[in-house]
Structure formats: C-alpha cells, structure tokens
Amino acid sequence: MPDNSAASPTESTGNPSSASGRPAPEVFAGFMAMASGAVDATKTGGWIHEDGSPWDPEAPDLVFYPHRCPESKGGPNARDLQLALEGPAPADPRAARDQMRDYLVASGFTLTSMIDPSEGDESDMPYSVGAKGQEGELIVYSASPVLAFLTLESECSDHPSLEHEVSAATR
Numbered sequence: 001m002p003d004n005s006a007a008s009p010t011e012s013t014g015n016p017s018s019a020s021g022r023p024a025p026e027v028f029a030g031f032m033a034m035a036s037g038a039v040d041a042t043k044t045g046g047w048i049h050e051d052g053s054p055w056d057p058e059a060p061d062l063v064f065y066p067h068r069c070p071e072s073k074g075g076p077n078a079r080d081l082q083l084a085l086e087g088p089a090p091a092d093p094r095a096a097r098d099q100m101r102d103y104l105v106a107s108g109f110t111l112t113s114m115i116d117p118s119e120g121d122e123s124d125m126p127y128s129v130g131a132k133g134q135e136g137e138l139i140v141y142s143a144s145p146v147l148a149f150l151t152l153e154s155e156c157s158d159h160p161s162l163e164h165e166v167s168a169a170t171r
Contacts, residue, residue, distance in 0.1 A: 019074030020135055024161035024170045028064070031081045031137070031154035032057050032168075038139050038150055039085065041103035042096065047087040047150070055085050063167045069156035073136055078156040080137075081166060087148035096143040097127035104131040104139060113140075 020027075036057045039047050047055035056062070066079035073080075090096035094116070101111065109131035117125030126142035126149070133139075135155035142149045161170065 019069065019078035019156045019158035021159055022155070022157045023159045024066075024157075024164075024166045027081060027154050027157050027159075027162065028166050028168065028170060030135075031064075031083075031152070034133070034137060034139070034154070035083055035085075035150075035152050037107065038100070038103070038141065038152065039087075041100055042087060042090075042141075042148060042150075043099070044088050044090065044148070047085045050084050050086070060168065063165050065165055066162045074156035074158055077158045077160075079158075079162040080156045081154040083150075083152045085150045085152075087150065089145055089147050090143050093127045093143035093145060093148075096148065097129050097141065100141040100143075101129045101131075104129065109133050109139065112138075 022030075039055060049055060064081040064083070067082055068076075069078040069080050097114075101114065104111065110133075111129065111131050113128065113130035115126075115128040117127065123145060126144035128140065128142040130138065130140040133155070137155045138151075138153040140149075140151040
C-alpha cells in the first residue's frame with residue numbers, strides 16, 4: 001500500500017486564506033482528478049509512488065493521511081492531501097516541462113515558478129514548473145535526464161472528515 005505521508009517540498013504563499021470546508025470524499029475526488037490529469041499530461045506511463053509501487057488512481061488500497069495546512073491557508077484545523085510521484089526521464093526535459101506548463105495554464109492554474117538549470121548543469125538539474133489552482137491546490141513538476149517528479153497538494157479543508165485517513169471508501 002502506498003504511503004502518501006511525505007512532507008511537501010512546497011509551501012503556499014497565500015491564496016486562498018480560508019479552508020474550503022469540503023468533506024473528505026469531495027477533496028479526495030478532486031485531488032485524484034487533479035493528480036490523474038497531471039500524470040496524463042506528461043504523456044508517459046510508468047509513474048510510481050515514493051515506495052516504488054505503481055501509480056494507479058483506481059487502486060482500492062490508495063490511502064492518504066491528511067497533513068495540517070499552514071495557518072495562512074486555512075486556520076488551525078485545515079488539512080490537505082499530498083502526493084509525490086516519480087516518472088520516467090523524458091527525452092527532452094525542457095520540452096516536457098513546457099508541455100506541463102501549457103497543460104497547467106490551460107487547466108486554469110496560475111504559474112508560481114519556472115526554473116531552468118544553470119548553464120552547464122543541464123545534465124543533472126531539472127527543469128521545473130509550479131502552479132496553484134483556484135482553491136489553493138498545488139502542482140510542481142520537475143523533469144531531468146534522469147527522471148520526472150510530480151508533487152501535488154489538494155485544497156485545504158477544515159472539515160472534520162479530514163482528521164483521519166482518506167481513501168475512495170471514505171464516507
């Protein structure tokens with residue numbers, strides 16, 4: 001069973017300032033749609049969780065352990081879902097990053113970062129793009145000649161149903 005409890009390497013700097021209040025099943029459904037859309041936008045298969053298990057949004061054992069959101073994103077009881085996935089190295093990391101950027105913009109996300117490796121570091125360092133959704137959800141995509149990486153965070157919600165593990169079976 002994939003353990004999706006890793007700390008996020010990203011931190012929001014603002015919007016929205018209040019939690020959504022949506023219950024866990026709604027947050028889960030939106031988060032899975034966002035994650036599936038981002039993976040599909042890479043046009044590659046073979047994505048895996050940090051523990052090496054294959055990414056499968058339909059897996060019945062896919063469980064998330066909600067993380068507390070920063071106070072600036074929703075108050076003391078707000079929580080979100082987080083996911084980190086590793087994918088195959090793209091043939092052209094810059095083109096892959098630009099493809100993800102285009103997908104994010106077309107999907108209504110606001111770009112928060114675009115990073116190119118320093119000249120001379122292209123062989124090791126990733127090309128990255130970060131974006132924030134209308135509800136505060138985050139996507140960061142990085143592509144290098146070695147691998148691709150997706151880090152995702154759902155919206156923050158202060159609904160009590162996010163105080164426990166969340167899965168497709170959560171009611």
